[in-house]
Amino acid sequence: LRDVAARAGVSVATASRVFGGSERVNPETKARVLSAADELGYVVNGLARAMTGRGPRMIAFVTGAMIGPTFATLAAGVESVAATSGHLLSISTTQGSLEREQELINMFREQRVAAVLLVGSTGVGIRFARRAVEYGKALADVGAPLILCGRPPLDGHPELVSVDYDHRAGVAAAVDRLVALGHRRIAYAGQPLGMTTPTIRRDGYRKALRRNDIREDPQLIVECDNSEADSARAVGELLDAQIGASAVVGMTDNIAVGAFRAARARKLRIPTDLSVVGFDDVPIVGDLTPGLSTVHPPFFEVGVIAAEMALGLRPAGHVLLEPSFVERGSTAPPRVVTPR
Amino acid sequence: LRDVAARAGVSVATASRVFGGSERVNPETKARVLSAADELGYVVNGLARAMTGRGPRMIAFVTGAMIGPTFATLAAGVESVAATSGHLLSISTTQGSLEREQELINMFREQRVAAVLLVGSTGVGIRFARRAVEYGKALADVGAPLILCGRPPLDGHPELVSVDYDHRAGVAAAVDRLVALGHRRIAYAGQPLGMTTPTIRRDGYRKALRRNDIREDPQLIVECDNSEADSARAVGELLDAQIGASAVVGMTDNIAVGAFRAARARKLRIPTDLSVVGFDDVPIVGDLTPGLSTVHPPFFEVGVIAAEMALGLRPAGHVLLEPSFVERGSTAPPRVVTPR
DNA sequence: CTGAAAGCGCTTACAG
DNA sequence: CTGAAAGCGCTTACAG
Numbered sequence: 001l002r003d004v005a006a007r008a009g010v011s012v013a014t015a016s017r018v019f020g021g022s023e024r025v026n027p028e029t030k031a032r033v034l035s036a037a038d039e040l041g042y043v044v045n046g047l048a049r050a051m052t053g054r055g056p057r058m059i060a061f062v063t064g065a066m067i068g069p070t071f072a073t074l075a076a077g078v079e080s081v082a083a084t085s086g087h088l089l090s091i092s093t094t095q096g097s098l099e100r101e102q103e104l105i106n107m108f109r110e111q112r113v114a115a116v117l118l119v120g121s122t123g124v125g126i127r128f129a130r131r132a133v134e135y136g137k138a139l140a141d142v143g144a145p146l147i148l149c150g151r152p153p154l155d156g157h158p159e160l161v162s163v164d165y166d167h168r169a170g171v172a173a174a175v176d177r178l179v180a181l182g183h184r185r186i187a188y189a190g191q192p193l194g195m196t197t198p199t200i201r202r203d204g205y206r207k208a209l210r211r212n213d214i215r216e217d218p219q220l221i222v223e224c225d226n227s228e229a230d231s232a233r234a235v236g237e238l239l240d241a242q243i244g245a246s247a248v249v250g251m252t253d254n255i256a257v258g259a260f261r262a263a264r265a266r267k268l269r270i271p272t273d274l275s276v277v278g279f280d281d282v283p284i285v286g287d288l289t290p291g292l293s294t295v296h297p298p299f300f301e302v303g304v305i306a307a308e309m310a311l312g313l314r315p316a317g318h319v320l321l322e323p324s325f326v327e328r329g330s331t332a333p334p335r336v337v338t339p340r
Numbered sequence: 341l342r343d344v345a346a347r348a349g350v351s352v353a354t355a356s357r358v359f360g361g362s363e364r365v366n367p368e369t370k371a372r373v374l375s376a377a378d379e380l381g382y383v384v385n386g387l388a389r390a391m392t393g394r395g396p397r398m399i400a401f402v403t404g405a406m407i408g409p410t411f412a413t414l415a416a417g418v419e420s421v422a423a424t425s426g427h428l429l430s431i432s433t434t435q436g437s438l439e440r441e442q443e444l445i446n447m448f449r450e451q452r453v454a455a456v457l458l459v460g461s462t463g464v465g466i467r468f469a470r471r472a473v474e475y476g477k478a479l480a481d482v483g484a485p486l487i488l489c490g491r492p493p494l495d496g497h498p499e500l501v502s503v504d505y506d507h508r509a510g511v512a513a514a515v516d517r518l519v520a521l522g523h524r525r526i527a528y529a530g531q532p533l534g535m536t537t538p539t540i541r542r543d544g545y546r547k548a549l550r551r552n553d554i555r556e557d558p559q560l561i562v563e564c565d566n567s568e569a570d571s572a573r574a575v576g577e578l579l580d581a582q583i584g585a586s587a588v589v590g591m592t593d594n595i596a597v598g599a600f601r602a603a604r605a606r607k608l609r610i611p612t613d614l615s616v617v618g619f620d621d622v623p624i625v626g627d628l629t630p631g632l633s634t635v636h637p638p639f640f641e642v643g644v645i646a647a648e649m650a651l652g653l654r655p656a657g658h659v660l661l662e663p664s665f666v667e668r669g670s671t672a673p674p675r676v677v678t679p680r
Numbered sequence: 681c682t683g684a685a686a687g688c689g690c691t692t693a694c695a696g
Numbered sequence: 697c698t699g700a701a702a703g704c705g706c707t708t709a710c711a712g
Contacts, residue, residue: 001705011683016707026681041481046450048705051387052688055706058430066416068409068623076406079433083440088430088447090398093419100423107428110386141381228627257627264629283408284624287568287597289604341689351699356691366697388689392704395690 001042008036019044020054050112056087057114059310062104064120065093069282070299074119074150077303078310085311087114098131105135109142115310119149121197129154136160145316149306150299151196153318161316163306167197167279170295170323171204172211174249174277177293177325179212182333183247183275187220189235189259190251201251201279219243224255231258232265239266239274246275246334253278253285256292256330271332281326290329297323341382348376359384360394390452396427397454399650402444404460405433409622410639414459414490417643418650425651427454438471445475449482455650459489461537469494476500485656489646490639491536493658501656503646507537507619510635510663511544512551514589514617517633517665519552522673523587523615527560529575529599530591541591541619559583564595571598572605579606579614586615586674593618593625596632596670611672621666630669637663 005015010029017025018033025033036042049055059082063071075091082089090113094101108116116139122128132154136146140159148154148162178186188205191198202221209216219241224234235248235255239262250256256278263274270276270290278285278294285292298321305321308314345355350369357365358373365373376382389395399422403411415431422429430453434441448456456479462468472494476486480499488494488502518526528545531538542561549556559581564574575588575595579602590596596618603614610616610630618625618634625632638661645661648654 012705013684013707014682016705017682020707024681029681043446043449043482045391045452045705046447047387047391047452048688049450049707051385051391051690051705052707058428066412066419068412072406072408072412075431076433079406079431083432086447088398088451089432090428091415091419091431092423092429093416106383107386107426109383110389111428112385112387142383228624253624257624261627282624284568284593284597284622284628287601288624288627289629352689353691353700354698356689357698360691364697369697385689388704389691391689391706392691 001044004033004037004040004042007040008033056085057112058088058090059307060104060108060111060113060116061089061091062101062116062118063091063093064096066091068280070120070150070280070297073299074303077300078117078307079303080300081304081307081311081313085313087311101131105138108144109138112142113144115145115147117147117149117306117310118151120151121195122151123194124196124199129157132160133157145310147306147309147316149302152200158318161309161318163302163309163319163321165297165299165302165321165323167200167323168204168207170279170297170325171201171249172208173323173325174279174293174295175205175208176212177327178247178249178275178277178331179208179214181275181331184214185217185220185244185246185334186214187222187235187238187245187248188251189222189224189231189238189248189255191226192223198251205249217243220245224258226252226254228254228258228261231255232261233258235259236262236265239263239268246336247331248274248276250276250278253280253282253292253294256294257285257288260288260292260330271330273335275331275334277331286328288330293325293327293329293331295323296326297321341384344373344377344380344382347380348373396425397452398428398430399647400444400448400451400453400456401429401431402441402456402458403431403433404436406431410460410490410620410637413639414643417640418457418647419643421644421647421651421653425653427651441471445478448484449478452482453484455485455487457487457489457646457650458491460491461535462491463534464536464539469497472500473497485650487646487649487656489642492540498658501649501658503642503649503659503661505637505639505642505661505663507540507663508544508547510619510637510665511541511589512548513663513665514619514633514635515545515548516552517667518587518589518615518617518671519548519554521615521671524554525557525560525584525586525674526554527562527575527578527585527588528591529562529564529571529578529588529595531566532563538591545589557583560585564598566592566594568594568598568601571595572601573598575599576602576605579603579608586676587671588614588616590616590618593620593622593632593634596634597625597628600628600632600670611670613675615671615674617671626668628670633665633667633669633671635663636666637661
């Protein structure tokens with residue numbers, strides 16, 4: 001900058017002003033500075049500018065792993081608003097390591113990010129809540145809000161803003177639809193509890209059963225990893241038990257696809273012999289045979305809203321978006337309609 | 341920092357040294373500084389540190405869109421090495437806008453990033469090459485290499501480093517396999533040329549035909565968008581033309597899935613009546629019925645290697661990784677084996 | 681509209 | 697091992 005100023009025959013203050021943009025500078029001198037900069041191949045040092053508090057701050061996005069369209073779509077939403085306002089998006093993963101998570105928070109404090117988005121499911125329970133509260137405080141020290149995305153707000157901590165979609169309502173809508181089709185023996189396959197998403201989604205299942213006056217049968221609830229293979233195993237065992245399940249709702253599309261596999265291995269037709277619904281609406285899943293009926297969460301929107309809060313473009317607060325149920329070919333009336 | 345130093349009764353120089361880590365400090369004074377920092381809730385200003393040339397620099401990742409596992413897996417590879425060396429990963433999209441692309445490059449110059457990774461297919465032709473060369477020069481001014489990922493190097497510009505996987509060999513391996521199964525009328529469905537990936541993958545198809553002494557038939561090559569719907573249309577027309585195609589290789593899994601759909605709509609069984617192969621090996625595709633035989637590209641590895649080059653952990657250069665063909669259920673001998 | 685000066689928060693030779 | 701001082705590259709009141 002000093003060199004540019006010298007070459008243009010002005011002070012660094014003036015030169016700074018032409019790049020800073022804000023203040024009024026004589027068009028002529030401005031041109032002179034600009035051409036000097038051009039000749040010298042000058043490019044402002046954004047780091048120095050950032051230090052003085054000017055310049056855009058980064059939005060930090062931290063998630064467990066860069067897996068699947070959940071991640072990609074949500075991140076795309078964040079990036080779309082970051083881009084239009086000249087901010088950069090930093091993405092990091094914790095790989096499930098609390099140590100790494102803590103390191104990242106420290107790093108973001110040092111970097112003076114605009115906000116940090118904690119994305120996706122996390123452990124339930126006081127331990128995890130406490131950690132989030134710590135992070136929130138630490139970040140607040142440097143003026144950065146902590147925004148929970150795709151995970152529920154913390155009881156008793158309204159200061160920790162959250163942007164989420166209604167897992168419960170999503171699963172419940174799927175169950176409602178199955179009930180409307182005539183199903184009564186509706187199974188549920190999901191990950192073991194302990195993380196927010198498994199807990200809340202199963203909660204939606206139970207809630208929907210209750211409001212439809214269907215008694216919950218523990219035998220109809222099976223646990224598995226969030227993988228096709230393990231789901232095929234778990235749902236397979238359920239089917240082998242012959243306890244009359246006419247439909248299964250998978251906690252995720254992965255799990256639903258595992259149910260497809262289990263059914264096929266037993267020569268059961270979908271949806272004639274077994275209805276299956278998923279959750280997430282990942283690509284391709286609509287092109288299975290039959291297409292998977294599933295819950296479509298507004299991932300992109302979640303990202304957009306979180307980013308807007310991060311940048312102060314929208315008042316911070318708790319937002320809960322509605323997912324929608326998209327019915328494709330994997331749901332139909334049961335073979336035998338049990339009277340209600 | 342000044343406050344911390346004062347409270348600890350040392351100079352800022354000494355205080356700086358305890359946080360900088362490098363220099364040797366008396367353990368006792370160090371402890372004193374640390375506890376002073378703790379009491380004051382001090383956290384180093386990474387921005388200021390960055391300005392002095394210390395502190396980790398960001399890796400910039402630029403892609404057209406945050407779409408699909410291609411993006412996510414490659415980014416995960418980059419992030420894994422960034423994480424272990426304390427660097428941050430910034431991800432941005434161009435959405436196909438050259439203007440936006442240029443803006444990003446400028447932004448990264450200002451931010452003094454460690455390197456920028458240009459990820460994914462781009463236009464072919466001198467215009468695009470020229471742009472990349474410009475970017476490379478501009479970035480070199482600030483000491484940042486430009487690394488092309490998942491796209492080929494530029495003729496005559498060895499200074500533009502690239503990390504890619506061998507699209508040609510991947511498609512060719514798939515074709516070879518089909519030929520080995522007895523296919524002779526092998527169709528190809530892909531995007532129109534103009535971008536590197538469509539061009540190179542189709543090239544792989546033609547090359548494989550040639551080396552298997554199969555004459556290319558222009559009627560067997562159809563164009564479509566990279567979407568299931570448009571692929572279903574294009575492949576459908578091909579099938580309706582009844583020109584004896586016994587197999588189709590899709591430029592991507594999306595396109596291959598479109599071929600599934602087209603075949604089904606015409607009551608053709610896969611693989612009995614039609615063999616289908618894809619490219620990318622995205623999730624779920626293995627769980628179609630039948631599972632899709634496809635080419636698995638080493639996306640994660642590409643990301644890892646590019647990141648290592650970005651950080652100087654590995655000599656910059658041109659790397660070409662081998663994809664592997666994974667055969668599942670969508671490939672089988674043709675109904676009628678044409679003599680070779 | 682422009683300049684001189686102080687300051688942002690750190691780091692690093694250079695001396696002790 | 698530690699301190700005083702200069703410097704990194706910008707920005708911003710404060711005066712003109």
